[in-house]
Amino acid sequence: MLARTWALGLVCSLVGITAGLTAGCSSSAKPTASLDTHSDDPESDAGTKVVPGSADEEPDDVAHDAGSPQSTAAKCISLPIDDPDDNFTDSNCDGIDGDKSKAIFVAATGSDTAGGSMELPVATLTHGIELAIAKGKDVYVCKGDYSEDTIQLNAKGVRVYGGYDCSAKWVRNSQSQPHLVSTSSTAISIKDVSDAVVFDRVDFTAANGKSGSENSIAVFVSNSKNVTLRRGTLQAGSGADGVQPVTPTTENSLPACVAYIYSTGACFGEPGRNSHQFKNCFYTGQANGGTITTAPFDDLSVFDLAPQSTDTQKNVCKNSTYSIGGRGGGTDPNNPRVSMSGTKGTPASTSSTLNGNDGATFSSGTAATLAFGTLNASGYVASNVGTAGTDGAIGEAGTGGNGGGFTAVYSAGTGDFPYYLYAPAAGGGKGGWGGCGGVAGAAGNAGGASIAVAVYQSQVSLERTALVASSGGKGSAGGLGADGASGQPGGVCGTAYYDCTNIIAGQEAQWPLINKTNTTSAQSGGHGGKGGHGSQGGPGGGGPSIPLVVSGTAPTLSAVTFLPGSGGPGGSNGGPRAADGESMDQKVLP
Numbered sequence: 170m171l172a173r174t175w176a177l178g179l180v181c182s183l184v185g186i187t188a189g190l191t192a193g194c195s196s197s198a199k200p201t202a203s204l205d206t207h208s209d210d211p212e213s214d215a216g217t218k219v220v221p222g223s224a225d226e227e228p229d230d231v232a233h234d235a236g237s238p239q240s241t242a243a244k245c246i247s248l249p250i251d252d253p254d255d256n257f258t259d260s261n262c263d264g265i266d267g268d269k270s271k272a273i274f275v276a277a278t279g280s281d282t283a284g285g286s287m288e289l290p291v292a293t294l295t296h297g298i299e300l301a302i303a304k305g306k307d308v309y310v311c312k313g314d315y316s317e318d319t320i321q322l323n324a325k326g327v328r329v330y331g332g333y334d335c336s337a338k339w340v341r342n343s344q345s346q347p348h349l350v351s352t353s354s355t356a357i358s359i360k361d362v363s364d365a366v367v368f369d370r371v372d373f374t375a376a377n378g379k380s381g382s383e384n385s386i387a388v389f390v391s392n393s394k395n396v397t398l399r400r401g402t403l404q405a406g407s408g409a410d411g412v413q414p415v416t417p418t419t420e421n422s423l424p425a426c427v428a429y430i431y432s433t434g435a436c437f438g439e440p441g442r443n444s445h446q447f448k449n450c451f452y453t454g455q456a457n458g459g460t461i462t463t464a465p466f467d468d469l470s471v472f473d474l475a476p477q478s479t480d481t482q483k484n485v486c487k488n489s490t491y492s493i494g495g496r497g498g499g500t501d502p503n504n505p506r507v508s509m510s511g512t513k514g515t516p517a518s519t520s521s522t523l524n525g526n527d528g529a530t531f532s533s534g535t536a537a538t539l540a541f542g543t544l545n546a547s548g549y550v551a552s553n554v555g556t557a558g559t560d561g562a563i564g565e566a567g568t569g570g571n572g573g574g575f576t577a578v579y580s581a582g583t584g585d586f587p588y589y590l591y592a593p594a595a596g597g598g599k600g601g602w603g604g605c606g607g608v609a610g611a612a613g614n615a616g617g618a619s620i621a622v623a624v625y626q627s628q629v630s631l632e633r634t635a636l637v638a639s640s641g642g643k644g645s646a647g648g649l650g651a652d653g654a655s656g657q658p659g660g661v662c663g664t665a666y667y668d669c670t671n672i673i674a675g676q677e678a679q680w681p682l683i684n685k686t687n688t689t690s691a692q693s694g695g696h697g698g699k700g701g702h703g704s705q706g707g708p709g710g711g712g713p714s715i716p717l718v719v720s721g722t723a724p725t726l727s728a729v730t731f732l733p734g735s736g737g738p739g740g741s742n743g744g745p746r747a748a749d750g751e752s753m754d755q756k757v758l759p
Contacts, residue, residue: 207332207343207344207346207370207400245259245262246262247260247261247262248260248261249261250268251263251266251267251268252267252268253266253267253307253309253330253332253341253369254266255400257332257340257341257342264338264339265287265309265333265338265339265340265341266341267307267309267330267341268307269286269287269309269339271306271307272287272301272306272307272308272309273285273291273297273298273300273301273304273306273307273308273309274286274287274290274291274297274308274309274311274335274339275290275291275292275293275294275296275297275308275309275310275311275315275347276290276291276292276310276311276313276335277292277311277313277314277315278290278292278311278313278335279291279292280292281293281296285297285300285301287309287339290311290335293315293317294308294310294315294317294320294329294347294349294371295317295318295320297310298320298322298327298329301327302325302327307327307328307329307330308327308328308329308330309330309331309333309339310329310330310331310333310347310371311333311334311335311339311345311347312331312332312333312334312335312344312345312346312347313347313348314347314348314349314350315347315348315349315350316349316350316351316352317349317351317352318351318352318353319351319353319355319356319357319358320349320351320356320357320358321357321358321360322357322358322359322360322362322366323360323361323362324360324361324362325362325364326362326363326364326365326366326395327364327366327367328365328366328367328369329367329368329369329371330367330369330370330371331345331346331347331369331370331371331372331401332345332346332347332369332370333345333347343370346370346371346372346401347370347371347372348371348372348373348374349371349372349373349374350374350376351373351374351375351376352376353375353376354375354376354377354378354379354383354384354385354386354406355375355384355385355386355387355389355548356373356374356375356386356387356388356403357373357387357388357389358389358391359388359389359390359391359393359396359627360389360390360391360392360393360546361391361392361393362393362394362396363393363394363395364395365395365397366393366395366396366397367397367399368397368398368399368401369397369399369400369401370399370400370401371401372401372402372403372404373387373388373401373402373403373404374387374402374404374406375387375404375405375406376406377406377407377408377409377639378406378407378408378409378617378619378642379409380409380412381409381411381412381614382408382409382410382411382412382551382614382615382616382617382642382712383408383409383617384408384409384548384549384551384617384618384619384620384712385405385406385407385408385409385617385618385619385620385639386405386548386549386618386620386621386622386623387403387404387405387620387621387622387636387637388403388621388622388623389548389622389623389625390622390623390624390625390627390629391546391547391548391625391626391627392546392625392626392627393627393628393629394627394628395628396627396628396629396630397629397630397632398622398629398630398631398632398634399630399631399632399633399634400632400633400634401634401635402634402635402637403621403622403634403635403636403637404621404635404637404638404639405619405620405621405637405638405639406619406639407619407639407640407641407642407734408551408616408617408618408619408639408640408641408642408712408713408714408737408750409616409617409642409712410616410617410642410643410644410645410737411551411554411613411614411615411616411617411642411643411644411645411709411712411740412614412645413613413614413645413646413648414610414611414612414613414614414645414647414648414706415611415648416610416648416649416650416651417607417608417610417611417648417650417651417703418608418651419607419608419651419652419653419654437601437657437658437659437660438482438494438497438567438569438598438599438600438601438602438657438658438659438660438694438697439478439482439497439598439599439660440598440599440660440661440662440663441475441478441497441498441499441570441572441595441596441597441598441599441660441661441662441663441691441693441694442475442476442478442497442499442572442595442596442663443473443475443595443596443663443664443665443666444472444473444474444475444500444592444593444594444595444596444663444664444665444666445472445473445593445665445666445667445668446471446472446473446592446593446665446666446667446668447470447471447472447473447667447668448470448471448668464505464575466502466505472505472593473593474499474500474502474505474593475499475500475572475593475594475595475596475663475665475691476499476500476502476596477496477497477498477499477509477511477572477596478496478497478499478569478596478597478599479496482494482599482602482657483602484602484603484604484605484657484697486563486605486606486700487605487608488560488605488606488608490560490563490605490606491515491563492514492515492516492563492564492565492566492602492603492604492605492697493514493515493566493602494514494566494567494569494599494600494601494602494657494659494660494694494697495511495512495513495514495518495523495566495567495568495569495599495600495694495695496511496512496569496599496600497511497569497570497572497596497597497598497599497600497660497662497691497694498510498511498512498569498570498571498572498573498596498597498691498692499572499596499597500572500573500574500575500593500594500596501574504574505574505575505593506574506575507574508571508572508573508574508594508691509571509572510571510572510597511523511568511569511570511571511572511597511599511600511692511694512568512569513566513568513569513600514565514566514567514568514569514600514602514603514697515566516563516564516565516566516603517565517566518565518566518567518568518600518695518698519565520565522695523567523568523569523570523600523659523692523693523694523695523696524567524568524659524695524696524697524698525564525565525566525567525568525600525601525603525656525695525696525697525698526564526565526698527564527565527653527656527698527699527700527701528561528562528563528564528565528603528604528606528653528698528699528700528701529561529562529701530561530562530607530650530653530701530702530703530704531558531559531561531562531701531704532559532704533558533610533647533704533705533706533707533742534555534556534557534558534559534609534610534612534647534704534705534706534707535555535556535707536555536613536647536707536708536710536739536740536741536742536745536746536747536748537553537554537555537613537615537644537707537708537709537710537739537740537747537748538710538747538748539553539710539748540553540710540711540713540736540748540749540750540751541553541713541750541751541756542615542618542710542713544623544625544718544720544758545625545720546625546626548623549618549620549623549718551614551615551616551617551618551642551709551712552615553615553644553709553710553747553748554612554613554614554615554707554709554710555612555613555647555706555707555708555709555710555740555747556612556706556707557609557610557611557612557648557706557707558609558610558611558647558648558650558703558704558705558706558707559609559703559704560606560607560608560609560650560701560703561606561607561609561650561653561700561701561702561703561704562606562700562701563603563604563605563606563700563701564602564603564604564605564606564653564654564656564697564698564699564700564701565603565656565697565698566600566601566602566603566656566697566698567600567601567602567603567656567657567658567659567694567695567696567697567698568600568694568695569597569598569599569600569659569694569695570597570598570599570600570659570660570662570691570692570693570694570695571597571691571692572594572595572596572597572662572691573593573594573595573665573691574593574594575592575593575594576592576594592665592667593665594665594691595662595663595664595665595691596662596663596691597662597663597691597692597693597694598659598660598661598662598663598691598692598693598694599659599660599694600659600660600694600695600697601656601657601658601659601660601694601695601696601697602656602657602697603656603657603697603698603699603700604653604654604655604656604657604697604698604699604700605653605654605700606653606654606700606701606702606703607650607651607652607653607654607700607701607702607703608650608651608703609650609703609704609706610647610648610649610650610703610704610705610706611647611648611706612647612648612706612707612709613644613645613646613647613648613706613707613708613709613740613742613747614644614645614709614740615642615644615709615710615711615712616641616642616643616644616645616709616710616711616712616737616738616750617641617642617712617737618641618642618712618713618714618715618718618750619638619639619640619641619642619712619713619714619715619734620638620713620714620715620716620717620718621636621637621638621716621717622636622716622717622718622724623718623719624717624718624719624720624721624724625719625720625721626720626721626722627721627722628722628724629724629725630724630725630727631717631724631725631726631727631729632727632728632729633727633728633729634729634730635729635730635732636716636717636729636730636731636732637716637732638714638715638716638732638733638734639714639734640714640734640735640736640737641711641712641713641714641734641735641736641737641750641751641752642711642712642737642750643711643712643737643738643739643740644708644709644710644711644712644737644738644739644740644746644747644750645708645709645740646705646708646740646741646742646743647705647706647707647708647709647740647742648705648706649703649705650702650703650704650705650706651702651703652702652703653699653700653701653702653703654699654700655699655700656696656697656698656699656700657696657697658696658697659693659694659695659696659697660693660694661693661694662691662692662693663691705742707742707747708739708740708741708742708746708747709739709740709747710739710740710747710748710749710750711736711737711738711739711740711747711748711749711750712736712737712750713736713737713750713751713752713756714733714734714735714736714737714750714751714752715733715751715752715753715754715755715756716731716732716733716754716755717729717731717754717755717756718755718756718758719755719756719757719758720757720758720759721758721759723757731754731755733752733753733754734752735752736749736750736751736752737749737750738750
């Protein structure tokens, strides 16, 4: 509009108009000093950090008298186009800087049920933008405070101009800046827009990140073109702290008990097999006289031996590891006077006893080393997290108890006529399985970011804007791992029974002395070891505080003020912290 103002001045001098002109031929006057971002003096120092009030700030020396009631004594020379400009010039003589026939008007005192005219403005910027896009118009915003949710532009662009004082017939000047305080952690979201987007003389403040590493971003632009942000303060709130991960619950197995459940509900190793001897129990020591060597071991009506146990219980853990208790020993069917030992389970016991050792606990996850996460088409991602811990090792399985062969459990007689009570031993109990390892602690979460303007693969121009970031969020400590589950007790040994219904003459006196059972002829299974404790996850990094973050083409900058806050501290597990969040003026990514 400066060139247009210069041309009008020439026309006015030619026709002899020297005073009382309307905005179309207005003269310049020195305005009151204002904030740098609202000032009207052109600035060409692109990318320079300008601090309001410093010697680098230029004075606001452009006239602000346009938009005042027109003089009835003056004749306005109207131009066909009047976009709001930095001279506040009424170029089309309709009484305001801009074209009121091509705009939707927004005022805090308006109503969203109104039509959006200058006389009947709407109350919210959100609704004003909706109407403007639908009708192909611009938006003119009166000074005041507006509290709204995220303003979203998707696929369609719009031009929004602030600086109007609706209490003074919509005069436009540098002291009438509207201020939108967003109730959301993102004030403006512009995605996939190729039309022109302009926000001129409007301040935006995003809310603090609320929880769970939420970011605060004043303006986010993604995959868009022709976006211009002019003469406004764009301020992000604080990033939210990373949430401490929840400690997982202890899990022993997917199937709580696969094979054998005691009446109490406990899940132990399966007991050893019983043995039984029927009919004649006494054998003499005489050759060919009913000795044990000639006993009919394969006759099931006389003997029921206890073989070695077969398949054992299997404990399947959620991380696909498993433990199998050892098999209990028994009687060797090929040589009944020889016992068979129990076997080791999986993982095999390394202890010197039947019991398995506890599973190992491993080192904690590593702390985040990055001070910045990632930026994608959806926004900033607090991906600078630690690594997860490691699941505890499964406990060693118990070894199965030994079984027994035939043994002499009673003897009588003297001299040349001794006789013995031989009994088959019972089977050994199965070993208990090892407890599942504790689930690892989750990685610590990173703190949320505080970013005034985030640009992803877009074309953006920033002119006379102040970009203000607050503090980044704190990273959390790593999550604690779960305790390992207890191992399973081994099964008890079996019992040997003998009935001795066929009593040889002369043995009657000894019969009442015989104990009809033998419970000490085999071993119980070993106890499974406890699972190892899940290790703690590594702590997450702090959230960054950066006024301008760009991925792709760098924006065009003109007199931009960068005011970063402090990066959030990295999380800690009690030792050195993870990386603190970055704090810098701007960060440019590929």
